[in-house]
Amino acid sequence: MLTISRATYDAIVxxxxxDHPDEACGIVAGPEGSDRPERLIEMVNAAGSPTFYEFDSTDLLHLYKEMDARDEEPVVVYHxxxxxEAYPSVTDVKLAGEPNAHYVLVSTREHGNADGPVEFxxxxxxxxxxxxxxxxxxxxLSPVG
Incomplete structure (x- = not known):
């Protein structure tokens, strides 16, 4: 089960x-081994596409170095x-390189960037x-310890 704070949920949505009509993407980092999504990092979709997302390789390298220095890991990878629908595509599955991560998908197909619910x-x-x-x-999220 993914436990996520309302603030993080709202920020992802x-x-x-x-970013609609382009796909949005990002990571929610948390302390290594904790399964606690605490720090949202919005990434730029380097593909700039409504049907595909790609993390910028330089930004991603910088982020992984930063997470390593902070003893963090990607807890949620979202796009x-x-x-x-909010279901992983064949490409999404191929790109899923974090076996411990929660892969969150948000579908904006119904309302786009207007008010209204999304599929999360x-x-x-x-x-x-x-x-x-x-x-x-x-x-x-409850305090640790």
Whole structure:
């Protein structure tokens, strides 16, 4: 199960709506081994595409160095689908290189960047196998320890 704060959930949805009609993408980092999505990092979709996302390789390298220095890891890897359901595509599965991460997809197909609900789903993707998981949106993450 993915447990995520309301603020982080809202920020991911806002990013997806803001970048529509292009796909939005980003990472939510957390302390290594904690499974706590704490720090949202919006990334630029280097592909600038409504049907594909790609992290800029230089930005991604910088982010991984920063996470390493902070003893963090990617807890959530998210992106949006602008014209299809929030379900991993064949390409998404091929790009899923973080076996411990939650892969969140947000579909903005119904309302685009206008007000209205989105489809927000989370998956585990390990060795090409997709498993959907429940999401618990909480007011705030409980303190550690």
């Amino acid at each position: 806002a990013h997806a709506k803001r 949006s689908h602008t014209a299809t 789903r989370s998956f585990r993707i390990v060795d090409g196998e997709i498993t959907e998981e429940e999401i618990s949106v909480v007011a705030a």
